Amino acid sequence: MYVKMAPPADLNRNTEWFTYPGVWTTYILILFFSWLIVLSITNCTPGMAWTIVNLGHFAVTYHFFHWKKGTPFGDDQGMYNRLTWWEQIDNGKQLTRNRKFLTVVPLVLYLIASHTTDYQHPMLFLNTVAVLILVIAKFPNMHKVRIFGINGDQ
Amino acid sequence: MITIPYLTALTTYFSYGLLFAFGQLRDFFRKTVDWWSHSTLQGYAPICLGLEDFYIRRLYLRIQDCFNRPISSPPDAWFDVVERVSKDNNKTLNRTTRVQRCLNLGSYNYLGFAAADEYCTPRVIETLKKFSASTCSTRVDGGTTTLHAELEECVANFVGKPAAIVFGMGYATNSAILPVLIGKGGLIISDSLNHNSIVNGARGSGATVRVFQHNTPSHLEKVLREQIAEGQPRTHRPWKKIMVLVEGIYSMEGELCKLPEIVSICKKYKAYVYLDEAHSIGAIGKTGRGVCELLGVDTADVDILMGTFTKSFGSCGGYIAGSKELIQYLKYTCPAHLYATSISPPAAQQIISALEVILGEDGSSRGAQKLARIRENSNFFRSELHKMGFEVLGDNDSPVMPIMLYNPAKIPAFSRECLKRNVAVVTVAFPATPLLLARARICISASHSREDLIKALEVISSVGDMVGIKYFPAEPKKQQLEEANRVKLE
Numbered sequence: 331m332y333v334k335m336a337p338p339a340d341l342n343r344n345t346e347w348f349t350y351p352g353v354w355t356t357y358i359l360i361l362f363f364s365w366l367i368v369l370s371i372t373n374c375t376p377g378m379a380w381t382i383v384n385l386g387h388f389a390v391t392y393h394f395f396h397w398k399k400g401t402p403f404g405d406d407q408g409m410y411n412r413l414t415w416w417e418q419i420d421n422g423k424q425l426t427r428n429r430k431f432l433t434v435v436p437l438v439l440y441l442i443a444s445h446t447t448d449y450q451h452p453m454l455f456l457n458t459v460a461v462l463i464l465v466i467a468k469f470p471n472m473h474k475v476r477i478f479g480i481n482g483d484q
Numbered sequence: 485m486i487t488i489p490y491l492t493a494l495t496t497y498f499s500y501g502l503l504f505a506f507g508q509l510r511d512f513f514r515k516t517v518d519w520w521s522h523s524t525l526q527g528y529a530p531i532c533l534g535l536e537d538f539y540i541r542r543l544y545l546r547i548q549d550c551f552n553r554p555i556s557s558p559p560d561a562w563f564d565v566v567e568r569v570s571k572d573n574n575k576t577l578n579r580t581t582r583v584q585r586c587l588n589l590g591s592y593n594y595l596g597f598a599a600a601d602e603y604c605t606p607r608v609i610e611t612l613k614k615f616s617a618s619t620c621s622t623r624v625d626g627g628t629t630t631l632h633a634e635l636e637e638c639v640a641n642f643v644g645k646p647a648a649i650v651f652g653m654g655y656a657t658n659s660a661i662l663p664v665l666i667g668k669g670g671l672i673i674s675d676s677l678n679h680n681s682i683v684n685g686a687r688g689s690g691a692t693v694r695v696f697q698h699n700t701p702s703h704l705e706k707v708l709r710e711q712i713a714e715g716q717p718r719t720h721r722p723w724k725k726i727m728v729l730v731e732g733i734y735s736m737e738g739e740l741c742k743l744p745e746i747v748s749i750c751k752k753y754k755a756y757v758y759l760d761e762a763h764s765i766g767a768i769g770k771t772g773r774g775v776c777e778l779l780g781v782d783t784a785d786v787d788i789l790m791g792t793f794t795k796s797f798g799s800c801g802g803y804i805a806g807s808k809e810l811i812q813y814l815k816y817t818c819p820a821h822l823y824a825t826s827i828s829p830p831a832a833q834q835i836i837s838a839l840e841v842i843l844g845e846d847g848s849s850r851g852a853q854k855l856a857r858i859r860e861n862s863n864f865f866r867s868e869l870h871k872m873g874f875e876v877l878g879d880n881d882s883p884v885m886p887i888m889l890y891n892p893a894k895i896p897a898f899s900r901e902c903l904k905r906n907v908a909v910v911t912v913a914f915p916a917t918p919l920l921l922a923r924a925r926i927c928i929s930a931s932h933s934r935e936d937l938i939k940a941l942e943v944i945s946s947v948g949d950m951v952g953i954k955y956f957p958a959e960p961k962k963q964q965l966e967e968a969n970r971v972k973l974e
Contacts, residue, residue: 331489331490331491332487332488332489332490333487333488333489333490333493334485334486334487334488335485335486335487335488335920335921336485336486336697336698336700341676341695343914343915343918343919346918346919347497347500347918347919347920350493350918350919350920351488351490351493352488352490352493352494352497353497355494356493356494356497356498356501359494360498360501398535400533400535400536401535401536402535402536402538402539403536403537403538403539403540403915404532404536404537404540405915408533408536411533
């Protein structure tokens with residue numbers, strides 16, 4: 331099965347890879363396989379495994395999407411050094427398909443995690459905190475906002 | 485349009501994700517270890533801020549031995565590649581004295597002028613004795629010799645424009661000319677896959693830069709209409725000048741520019757066309773005059789023709805060809821003309837002699853033979869690779885053929901396995917190409933004989949099987965089927 335791909339017009343090499351076919355599928359598959367791996371390694375219930383995946387996903391995506399600024403290569407001369415990855419994708423345009431997809435994924439994970447743990451106490455609190463932080467960070471109004479100067483420029 | 489098998493796209497993302505994760509893990513440990521050790525440089529700012537050098541340290545250095553290979557002979561069809569060893573897992577490489585004789589599939593040697601030529605080399609040596617190796621001066625001070633004037637005339641006649649100006653370096657031609665031609669208040673629309681020299685020149689000019697989707701004339705028209713309607717960024721005044729920058733052959737894709745459509749769109753909206761023929765001059769077209777000849781575009785319609793002498797003429801330097809007024813203006817204003825050293829006289833003589841060979845003015849038909857041979861070689865090689873099932877980009881007649889690899893692990897695998905079998909290929913990865921689309925780029929030369937190409941095909945086929953890059957089904961050998969049918973009928 332083949333997919334066609336035209337070279338993208340996005341000049342920011344840090345974010346242009348997200349416009350290719352197959353990225354969404356890979357993201358979902360990575361989450362699913364990490365759930366399977368967590369289940370195989372630890373001796374816990376499926377619900378607990380989903381909670382662990384949710385919290386791990388929160389840590390990883392918050393760090394790479396909303397904390398780390400700039401790009402991993404030097405030849406764009408620091409043009410994006412004040413922007414996090416989330417603020418860079420789609421050239422800063424809000425509410426594109428990619429952004430909507432990335433906002434929906436933590437919500438779906440939250441629903442799955444809370445449902446499979448039967449909404450019990452410690453897991454529900456942690457999951458809610460995770461999803462709240464992630465979704466609020468992705469709001470269009472939060473573009474380039476640094477609350478209390480956290481993660482601001484030096 | 486590139487066709488990727490879906491599973492390959494998924495595995496490529498996964499591989500890059502894994503490489504990225506391992507790189508971050510190693511960085512984390514390095515930071516922890518370094519926190520304990522005391523740094524001798526107190527109070528100095530770090531050279532690289534944050535993640536800037538992450539790609540180089542954690543991805544590029546791991547496969548460093550596939551790039552930057554030193555050679556120790558002229559880049560002819562067969563050349564000597566110096567072997568290197570590394571004692572610390574590719575972080576540093578040391579040259580040895582051993583060399584390996586390899587088939588050259590990476591040099592831009594389209595017409596075979598890179599090695600000693602029977603017509604050009606004696607003349608170049610004579611010029612070296614007469615004029616010495618360097619003019620030691622800029623063009624305006626004392627660096628214009630009779631050779632330079634002759635060269636500019638030859639180039640202008642060859643390309644089909646009234647006048648030309650020649651510089652010592654091809655990259656500097658683009659990056660020094662664009663700021664002179666257009667400035668603040670102008671609009672540059674450049675193809676999304678343009679070479680770094682053009683991007684640099686466009687950025688340095690101060691004009692507003694917009695990008696159109698690679699080789700898509702309809703998107704160019706859309707961008708033009710949008711920008712002309714909006715005008716300059718905040719004042720919305722009309723643009724002072726609009727220039728569209730395209731290349732003849734895109735060196736990473738091997739495909740030709742859709743020049744007739746682009747020129748007609750630019751004429752309609754009154755924009756200037758700047759054509760960079762670095763890879764196409766001398767290599768395509770019936771008499772080697774480049775992409776305008778091949779596609780049937782009148783050179784008077786293209787406003788500025790730029791090219792380099794490194795690829796088809798075996799020399800160095802670049803040229804700009806245009807109207808007499810334009811070239812006169814450039815001679816007063818271009819910094820590469822006023823302040824940079826002029827092109828070296830033996831190099832200029834090499835170009836003049838190569839042009840004479842191509843045009844047949846040396847009294848033999850070697851030029852026409854070379855042009856015919858490179859066309860034959862390119863078409864033969866490309867069709868054979870297609871039959872074997874590789875994904876090869878590029879149009880017919882183009883001597884540049886990228887073979888798609890996609891997965892990051894296949895890049896060093898392909899490169900190293902080919903080197904073991906004495907074939908030297910150039911592999912290109914991120915960031916010169918988009919992330920997913922890593923490729924091995926093959927440049928065919930007129931000095932490759934049929935046996936060389938067949939050997940290269942055998943090696944590439946066996947390495948391709950080993951590495952797994954035959955993404956398309958191979959075509960069955962038609963001759964064997966026909967013979968089998970004939971035997972059955974009898």
